Amino acid sequence: MNNPTAHDTREWMGMPLKLIWGYIAIALFMTGDGFELAFLSKYIVDLGFTEAQSSNAFAVYGFAAAIAAWVSGVVAEIITPRKAMIIGFVMWAVLHVLLLIFGLGQSNYAMILLFYGLRGLAYPLFLYSFIVMIVQNVEARQIGPSMGWFWTVYSFGIGVFGSFIPSFTIPIFGEMGTLWSALIFVVLGGLVAVFKLGHLTGKAKGDGLSTQEKLSELSRAITLLKNPQIAYASFIRIVNTLSLFGYAVIGPMYFTKNFEFSTSQWLQIWTVFFATTLVSNVFWGIVGEKIGWVRTIRWFGCIGMALSTLVFYYLPEWYNTVAPTGLTDADGSAAAGMAEFMMAWIPAILLGWFVAAFVPMTPIFTTLEPTHKGAAISVYTLSAGLSNFAAPAIAGAVLAMFPQNYEMVALVFTACYIAAFGVSFLLKVQQPKN
Numbered sequence: 001m002n003n004p005t006a007h008d009t010r011e012w013m014g015m016p017l018k019l020i021w022g023y024i025a026i027a028l029f030m031t032g033d034g035f036e037l038a039f040l041s042k043y044i045v046d047l048g049f050t051e052a053q054s055s056n057a058f059a060v061y062g063f064a065a066a067i068a069a070w071v072s073g074v075v076a077e078i079i080t081p082r083k084a085m086i087i088g089f090v091m092w093a094v095l096h097v098l099l100l101i102f103g104l105g106q107s108n109y110a111m112i113l114l115f116y117g118l119r120g121l122a123y124p125l126f127l128y129s130f131i132v133m134i135v136q137n138v139e140a141r142q143i144g145p146s147m148g149w150f151w152t153v154y155s156f157g158i159g160v161f162g163s164f165i166p167s168f169t170i171p172i173f174g175e176m177g178t179l180w181s182a183l184i185f186v187v188l189g190g191l192v193a194v195f196k197l198g199h200l201t202g203k204a205k206g207d208g209l210s211t212q213e214k215l216s217e218l219s220r221a222i223t224l225l226k227n228p229q230i231a232y233a234s235f236i237r238i239v240n241t242l243s244l245f246g247y248a249v250i251g252p253m254y255f256t257k258n259f260e261f262s263t264s265q266w267l268q269i270w271t272v273f274f275a276t277t278l279v280s281n282v283f284w285g286i287v288g289e290k291i292g293w294v295r296t297i298r299w300f301g302c303i304g305m306a307l308s309t310l311v312f313y314y315l316p317e318w319y320n321t322v323a324p325t326g327l328t329d330a331d332g333s334a335a336a337g338m339a340e341f342m343m344a345w346i347p348a349i350l351l352g353w354f355v356a357a358f359v360p361m362t363p364i365f366t367t368l369e370p371t372h373k374g375a376a377i378s379v380y381t382l383s384a385g386l387s388n389f390a391a392p393a394i395a396g397a398v399l400a401m402f403p404q405n406y407e408m409v410a411l412v413f414t415a416c417y418i419a420a421f422g423v424s425f426l427l428k429v430q431q432p433k434n
Contacts, residue, residue: 011142011145013145013282015145015146015149016134016137016138016142016146018137018199018200019133019134019137019138019146019200021192021196021197022130022133022134022193022197022200023149023150023153024153024189024192024196025085025130025189025190025192025193025196025197026126026127026130026150026153026154026157026189027153027154027156027157027161027189028157028185028186028188028189028192029089029092029123029126029127029157029185029186029188029189029190029193030123030127030153030154030156030157030158030162030189031156031157031158031161031162031165031182031185031189032157032162032182032183032184032185032186032187032189033092033123033157033158033162033182033186034157034158034159034161034162034163035162035165035166035178035179035181035182035185036179036182037158037159037162037163037248037270038163038166038248038251038252038266038267038270039166039170039175039252039263039266039267040058041054041055041057041058041248041249041250041252041253042054042252042253042256042263043104043175044057044104044112045253046175047104047107048107049109051253051399052396052399052400053109054249055249055392055393055395055396055399056113056392056396057109057112057113057116057117058245058249058392059389059392059393059396060113060116060117060120061116061117061119061120061388062120062245062385062386062388062389062390062391062392062393063117063120063389064117064118064119064120064121065120065121065123065124065385065388065389066382066385066386066388066389067121067385068088068120068121068122068123068124068125068385069124069128069378069381069382069383069384069385069386069388070221070222070378070379070381070382070385071221071378072084072088072124072125072127072128072129072132072378072381073128073129073131073132073221073375073376073377073378073380073381074220074221074375074378075125075129076128076129076132076133077132081129081130081132081133081136081197081200082129082133082193082197082198082200084125084126084129084132085125085126085129085130085190085193085197086190086193086194087125088122088123088124088125088126088127088129089122089126089186089187089189089190089193089194090190091118091119091121091122091125092119092122092123092126092186092190093183093186093187093190095115095118095119095122096119096179096182096183096186097183098111098115099111099112099115099116099119100176100179100180102115103115103116104176104179105176124381124385126189126190126193127154128377128381128384130150131147131150131362131377131380131381132377133197133200134146134147134150135366135373135377136200137200140363140432141289141432143362143363143366144285144286144288144289144293144359144360144362144363145282145285145286145289147285147359147362147363148281148282148283148284148285148286148356148359149281149282149285151277151281151285151356151359152277152278152281152282155274155275155277155278155281155352156274156278157185158274159270159271159273159274159275159277160271160274160275160278161185162274163267163268163270163271163274164267164268164271165178166178166267167263167264167265167267167268167271168264169181170263170264170267171264220372220375220378221375221376221378221379221382224369224372224375224376224379225379227368227369228426229368229427229428229429230365230368230369230376230379232423232424232426232427233361233364233365233368233379233380233383233427234379234380234382234383235383235420235423236297236301236302236358236361236420236423236424236427237358237361237365237380237383237384237387238383238384238386238387238390239302239387239416239417239419239420240301240305240355240358240361240384240387240420241355241358241384241387241388241391242387242390242391242394242413242416242417243305243308243309243312243351243355243391243413243417244351244355244391245387245388245391245392246391246392246394246395246409246413247312247351248270248391249391249392249395250395250399250406250409251266251269251270252266254406255269255316255344257404258316258317258320258406259316259320259340259344261340261341261344265341268341269341269344269345269348270348272345272348272349272352273348273349273351273352274352275352276348276349276351276352276353277352277353277355277356280352280353280354280355280356280357281356281359283356284296284300284301284356284357284358284359284360285359285360287300288359288360288363292431293360293361293363293364293429293431294360294364294424294427294429294431296357296359296360297357297358297360297361297364297424298421298424298425300354300357301354301355301357301358301420302417302418302420302421302424303417303421304350304353304354304357305351305354305355305357305417306414306417306418306421307350307354308347308350308351308353308354308355309351309410309413309414309417310410310411310414311346311347311350311351312347312348312350312351312410313347313406313407313410314410315343315344315346315347316340316343316344316347317407319339319340319343320340361380362377362380363431364427364429365377365379365380367429367430367431367432368429391413394409394412394413394416395409398412
């Protein structure tokens with residue numbers, strides 16, 4: 001039977017309209033998934049655990065996410081993206097309930113590691129399987145802008161709603177009540193995937209493959225790393241979101257301790273960061289098609305993020321030092337706090353603007369391996385997952401050697417972006433002509 005949407009090329013500002021329900025599913029699901037991102041590290045510490053233990057919990061979660069990210073592309077090709085998304089949805093909901101009841105609810109660190117780690121396997125299946133759906137359903141020229149929209153709705157969910165809503169619910173319902181409410185959004189996103197994406201499943205390669213062939217297809221993602229160009233691209237993608245995941249872990253502790261911000265204020269700063277990416281993801285997806293993928297990543301991604309990472313640490317520190325004391329008179333402490341709060345928006349906006357300049361990484365991977373796009377996407381998503389692991393792991397290691405030295409964490413992240421800038425000169429990719 002012919003698929004009535006197969007040749008539907010209608011789009012709006014680069015968004016293929018036939019994928020709109022998929023984008024809605026991602027936005028809803030990642031809203032629920034993002035509720036904890038910018039406050040859970042501090043909450044774990046508030047339960048009585050150390051900062052190192054909190055960072056380790058995120059590292060375990062990130063490692064599991066990296067494994068799931070690696071297999072998600074190929075799994076989606078084998079069983080269809082929609083089925084992979086449904087599996088991810090069900091896993092997330094079940095493991096989240098177990099985490100809240102037996103882990104956080106009982107302040108049991110072993111259970112936190114177990115269920116939070118296992119839950120890390122779930123969201124990549126839902127999230128990254130949709131990338132395969134994009135690649136299967138759009139033309140090559142549409143992949144860049146489509147991925148720009150993908151990261152936009154991702155940011156809208158995990159960062160804007162995912163941070164902004166908890167900034168209001170935590171003072172009312174507390175951290176646990178906020179974490180329970182995350183299920184509402186995840187279930188809504190999962191139901192959209194169940195009932196609204198049936199026409200975009202693509203053809204499952206697994207239908208005609210033996211078990212050995214399926215395993216071979218799964219391992220192909222690792223064998224692609226023997227291609228030096230794929231390896232260079234993988235390194236750059238790992239570095240891409242180091243500051244995003246790193247500051248999400250150390251930010252709530254750093255800003256609440258050093259500047260006496262409330263958790264709600266920190267969450268609103270993080271909301272500003274992600275709100276900026278709503279524009280920047282689409283902007284850099286379009287710019288990458290105009291001036292070149294690698295050029296965009298090199299000069300605006302690597303250099304832009306190196307500078308933004310430094311500004312995110314140093315500007316609030318500088319302002320806290322030189323802010324006029326006249327703002328803190330008898331009844332002026334709230335005004336001084338608001339001024340510091342607004343000053344923190346500047347680096348948040350810069351970080352949100354330049355982190356999106358890595359959007360062209362997706363078409364780079366699929367262009368480097370055009371005959372194995374699913375495996376290429378698996379390398380891409382593995383790299384994204386490793387970034388989720390590496391960021392808290394780096395932060396935890398640095399803070400273990402230099403306790404509460406958040407400046408050193410910022411400097412290490414900056415060095416990683418400079419290294420990625422150098423590697424970008426080794427990356428050679430033939431960008432298709434429009």
